[in-house]
Amino acid sequence: MKKAILVLAALLAVSAAYAQVTVEFWHAMTGKNGEMVQAICDKFNASQKDFKVVPVYKGSYSDTMNAGIAAFRAGQPPAIIQVYEVGTATMMAAKNAIKPVYQLMAEHGKNWNPKIYIPTITSYYSTSDGRMLSMPFNSSTAVMYYNKDAFRKAGLDPEKPPVTWPEFFQVAEKLKASGMEGGFSTNWISWIQLENFSAWHNLPFGTKSNGFDGLDTQLVYNNPIVIRHLQNIYDLSKKGVFIYGGRENKANPLFTSGRVGMHFESIGGYGNMKANCKFEFGVARLPYYPDVPGAPQNTIIGGASLWVFNGKSAAEYNAVAEFFSFISQPEIQAYWHQNTGYLPITQAAYELTKAQGFYKDNPGPEIAIKQLLNKAPTPNSMGIRFGNFNIIREIEDQVWEDILAGKISVKDGVNKMVTEGNKTLREFEKLYK
Amino acid sequence: MSSKQYEFKSPILPYLLVLPQMVIVFIFFFWPAAQAILQSFYLQDPFGGRMIFVGFQNYAKLFADPDYWQSFSVSAAFAVCITVSAMSIALFLAVQANKKIRMETFYKTMLIWPYAVSTLVSGVIWLFMFNPNVGVIAYVLKHRFGVDWQYLLHFDQAFILLTLAASWKQLAYNFVFFLAGLQSVPETLVEAAAIDGAGSATRFWKIIFPMLSPTTFYLLVMNLVYGFFETFPIVHAITQGAPGKSTGILVYKVWRDGVINLDLGGSAAQSVILMVLVIVLTVFQFRFLERRVTY
Missing domain, CATH: 3.40.190.10 (Periplasmic binding protein-like II)
Structure with a gap:
C-alpha cells in the first residue's frame, strides 16, 4: 500500500x-x-x-x-x-x-x-x-456484397456483379432458383434503400438541400422512383426472393450463413464479412435505375x-x-x-x-x-441534415415492416413515412426557431 | 387498550430513525418524480439550452396518438397473458413438486433455477433460439415443420414469443411462493376432507386453493407489475418494438422516446402517466381484490 x-x-x-x-x-x-x-x-x-x-x-x-x-x-x-x-x-x-x-x-x-x-x-x-x-x-458508405461461390453455382459470372437494378432483380431470382433460400437481403432500409438510393440517383431526399439550408426542410422522397424501387423489393418478398432480416445491421447473418446470395451493408462491415463468410465474396457498387437521368451520382x-x-x-x-x-x-x-x-x-x-x-x-x-467520389456532390448528395433524424429513421423502419406484412400498400406506406417524418421535423423546427 | 405499540420517550427519536429511509425515498423517488412532472410540461432541447413551456401539449399529443393507445392495449394484454400463464403453470408445477415423488429436490432446484437468470439474459436466450436469422428452433420450425416463422414481421408470433420468454423468467419466482404456500396448508385439513369423501379435485379447489389465496393475491400484484414494468429488457432484446411498433410496450416507448430519440418532454409525460397507472393499479388491487382474500 x-x-x-x-x-x-x-x-x-x-x-x-x-x-x-x-x-x-x-x-x-x-x-x-x-x-x-x-x-x-x-x-x-x-x-x-x-x-x-x-x-x-x-x-x-x-x-x-x-x-x-x-x-x-x-x-x-x-x-x-x-x-x-x-x-x-x-x-x-x-x-x-x-x-x-x-x-x-x-x-x-x-x-x-x-x-x-x-x-x-x-x-x-x-x-x-x-x-x-x-x-x-x-x-463508411453503403455497398453491395455478393457471394461469388453462389454466383458460380447459379451459372453466373462471379466477376460481373449486376450493375443496374433490373439486372440485379433478375440475378436475385436466378440465385433463388439455383437452390438458395432467397436472392437478397438488406441492412438499414432507411440509410441504404432510401437515403443512399436517393443520393445515388441524384433525387432530393428533402427540400433545402436535404436540410442543409434550413430547419424548415420537408421530406420529399415519396416520388415515383423510390416507390417503384420499394414496390420491386416488396414484390420479390412475396416470391421469397427478398428476405427481411430486421432493422439496422441485423440482416447480416442471412448473407454470412449463405442463405441469400446478395446483400447490402456498410463498407464498415467489411472486416466482419471477411471474418464470418466461409465463401468467397465480392463487393460491388450499389445498382441504379438506368432510366433515371444523372444516375449514378455519388453515395453518401x-x-x-x-x-x-x-x-x-x-x-x-x-x-x-x-x-x-x-x-x-x-x-x-x-x-x-x-x-x-x-x-x-x-x-x-x-x-x-x-x-x-x-x-x-x-x-x-x-x-x-x-x-x-463518383461525381462531385450535388445538393441531393452532400448528405442529410435533419433534426429528430433518429425518429425519422424509426418511422421508416416501422412502416417498412408494415408494408412487408401487407398492412399498408407501398405507395401509401412511403407517403406515410413522409407525412409522419415531416411532423417530427416541424417539432424540431419549433424548438430551435 | 392493550396494544403492543411501543411508546418513544423522546418525540424526535422516531423521526430520526426513519430519516435515513426518508432521505433515500426523497432523493431516488420523490425528486425524480417531481422532475418528471415538471419536464412533462416543457418542450426541451436535450442540452438544456432551451425550455419552452407547452402546458399539457405533451399529454394531448399522446392521447391523440392512436399508436399510444395501441401501446397501452398491447402492454395490458401482455401483462395479463404473462400473469395468467406464469401463475397457472407455476401453480400446477408447485402442486406436482409438493407431492411425495422421487428426485423431488432435483425438480425443485431445476424449477427455481431460472430465477437466477437476469431478465435481459433470458431475453437473449430466447432470441438465440427463435431469431429467424440465427435461431436454432426457428430453423427447425421453418425447415422441418414448414412454419412461416418470421416474428420480425408477424405480430402474433412476436407477441407469443415475448409472452413465453417473460413468463418463463417469472415462473420460478411464482413457483417458490406457491410451493411455500402449499407447504403451509395443514395436512390435517386435507386428510379430514379426504376422510369425508372429497376427491382430489374437490380437496384442491375447496381447501388448498382458498388457503393459498394470500399467496395468489400477492403474486397477482407482483406479476402484473412485472408484466407492465419489468419486461423492458425482454422487449429490448427480442423485438425492439417490431414489427412496426406493435410490441412497443409503454415502458419500452418511454425509454426509446427519451433516451434514443431525445424527446424529453414527451418521455416525461409518458412516465407521469405510468406513475399514475401504478398508483391506480395498486390502490385498486388492495381496495377491491384484497377483500376477497382469506388470511
Whole structure:
C-alpha cells in the first residue's frame, strides 16, 4: 500500500513537472475498432509531450451521446465526443454546447488546411457554405456484397456483379432458383434503400438541400422512383426472393450463413464479412435505375464524427487542435482505414493506401471510395441534415415492416413515412426557431 | 387498550430513525418524480439550452396518438397473458413438486433455477433460439415443420414469443411462493376432507386453493407489475418494438422516446402517466381484490 502511494506521488510529481494537458475523448467503438481508437491515441501521446488524449468508451452511440448530454448539463463535459451521423443536427443546433471545428482550428490549429479532406465526407458535417462543424472520424458508405461461390453455382459470372437494378432483380431470382433460400437481403432500409438510393440517383431526399439550408426542410422522397424501387423489393418478398432480416445491421447473418446470395451493408462491415463468410465474396457498387437521368451520382456517408464541447480552456483546445491535425495525417488515416475498413478522410491517405498496395488484396474498400467520389456532390448528395433524424429513421423502419406484412400498400406506406417524418421535423423546427 | 405499540420517550427519536429511509425515498423517488412532472410540461432541447413551456401539449399529443393507445392495449394484454400463464403453470408445477415423488429436490432446484437468470439474459436466450436469422428452433420450425416463422414481421408470433420468454423468467419466482404456500396448508385439513369423501379435485379447489389465496393475491400484484414494468429488457432484446411498433410496450416507448430519440418532454409525460397507472393499479388491487382474500 505504501509503495502504491509512493508511486502515485512520484507520478503526480512527474506530470506536474511536465504540466501536460490531458483531455478526454468519449467514444462508442468496440472490439477491433475500439482497439484502434486506443492505438491512435497512444500514437498521438507518444508523438509529443505537451498533450495527452485519453479515450473513454461510453457504450453504444446513443449511450455515448446521452452521457455527453448529461455531462454537459452537469458542467463536466469531455473535450471530444464521438457522435453518430443522425445526431449531427442535434449537436449543430446546440449552439451553446459546442465549439465548431472550423473555429477551433482557426484559433488553435497550426497551418490547418480544410482542403485536404474529401468533400463528400466533410460536407456531411459542414454548414452549407462549407465550414466544418465537426471532424469526420469513422465514415463508411453503403455497398453491395455478393457471394461469388453462389454466383458460380447459379451459372453466373462471379466477376460481373449486376450493375443496374433490373439486372440485379433478375440475378436475385436466378440465385433463388439455383437452390438458395432467397436472392437478397438488406441492412438499414432507411440509410441504404432510401437515403443512399436517393443520393445515388441524384433525387432530393428533402427540400433545402436535404436540410442543409434550413430547419424548415420537408421530406420529399415519396416520388415515383423510390416507390417503384420499394414496390420491386416488396414484390420479390412475396416470391421469397427478398428476405427481411430486421432493422439496422441485423440482416447480416442471412448473407454470412449463405442463405441469400446478395446483400447490402456498410463498407464498415467489411472486416466482419471477411471474418464470418466461409465463401468467397465480392463487393460491388450499389445498382441504379438506368432510366433515371444523372444516375449514378455519388453515395453518401454514415458513421460518426468528433464534436468539441464549448467552455474548455485555451490549453485544452490547443490539445484538441493538435490531436485533430495529428489524426488527419496521411499515415494515421491510412493506418485507421486499413485496420478498420472505415474510409480515409483525406485524398492523401487514399493515395498512400493505394501506393502501399493495400487494395490488391482488399478491393472492397476501394470500390466504396470510388463510389463516394463518383461525381462531385450535388445538393441531393452532400448528405442529410435533419433534426429528430433518429425518429425519422424509426418511422421508416416501422412502416417498412408494415408494408412487408401487407398492412399498408407501398405507395401509401412511403407517403406515410413522409407525412409522419415531416411532423417530427416541424417539432424540431419549433424548438430551435 | 392493550396494544403492543411501543411508546418513544423522546418525540424526535422516531423521526430520526426513519430519516435515513426518508432521505433515500426523497432523493431516488420523490425528486425524480417531481422532475418528471415538471419536464412533462416543457418542450426541451436535450442540452438544456432551451425550455419552452407547452402546458399539457405533451399529454394531448399522446392521447391523440392512436399508436399510444395501441401501446397501452398491447402492454395490458401482455401483462395479463404473462400473469395468467406464469401463475397457472407455476401453480400446477408447485402442486406436482409438493407431492411425495422421487428426485423431488432435483425438480425443485431445476424449477427455481431460472430465477437466477437476469431478465435481459433470458431475453437473449430466447432470441438465440427463435431469431429467424440465427435461431436454432426457428430453423427447425421453418425447415422441418414448414412454419412461416418470421416474428420480425408477424405480430402474433412476436407477441407469443415475448409472452413465453417473460413468463418463463417469472415462473420460478411464482413457483417458490406457491410451493411455500402449499407447504403451509395443514395436512390435517386435507386428510379430514379426504376422510369425508372429497376427491382430489374437490380437496384442491375447496381447501388448498382458498388457503393459498394470500399467496395468489400477492403474486397477482407482483406479476402484473412485472408484466407492465419489468419486461423492458425482454422487449429490448427480442423485438425492439417490431414489427412496426406493435410490441412497443409503454415502458419500452418511454425509454426509446427519451433516451434514443431525445424527446424529453414527451418521455416525461409518458412516465407521469405510468406513475399514475401504478398508483391506480395498486390502490385498486388492495381496495377491491384484497377483500376477497382469506388470511
